[in-house]
Amino acid sequence: MIAHNSPPLDLGGAKLFKGMLTRASQETLVDVLREVAVTAPFFHPVTQSGKQMSVRMTSAGRLGWVSDRRGYRYEPRHPNGATWPAIPDLVMDVWRAVANIDRCPDCCLINYYGEGARMGMHQDKDEVDFSYPVVSISLGDDALFRIGGTVRRGMTQSMWLQSGDVLMMDGAARLAYHGIDRLRFGSSDLLKGNGRINLTLRVVAAEPTDDTNA
């Protein structure tokens, strides 16, 4: 059972459920993600301009996020041709506990940050309906998360996300600019070889399917 028993912290309008996953759940999740990565190996996405992103990515769910010279989009298959693995049950439990809506996510995007990796300020806007939240789970090293408003160069605030933290962007914060400025590499011993994994759960498509989780 995954539950949160205190109200979330406000982080620029986003909701931070600090320390929601126990160490044991985090370890279980890492083991499950290792299985996911056997079918759907992490890859280095390339932006449309041909630049390699510093994070490595893969996905679970009926749709996965890919980026290459043709641009970025959701696809039903990994670049290797395989369908994406199912979203792990433990991850679905987190979604149900915080999102509290009658719709499963279509995509669980999995980002791996090694030493020096970062994520530039962006909006998550490749989904069709912004009334659904995006829920993220942090595992491993501490990461400095920055969030602003819906204009690129507005005021921002920053907070360190730690292993087991769950962050939900919904409502007015759903389209807020946000990014990861840096890691405290080696700050957690959860992942062998250090680094950080961030999972983001999204409703991507207009129509749910019976087997959203397949």
Ligand code: MD6
């Ligand atoms: C990260 N997170 O934590 C990057 N997006 O590594 C995101 O880009 C993100 O945490 C949408 C909602 C929550 C997030």
Ligand code: FE
């Ligand atoms: Fe994002």
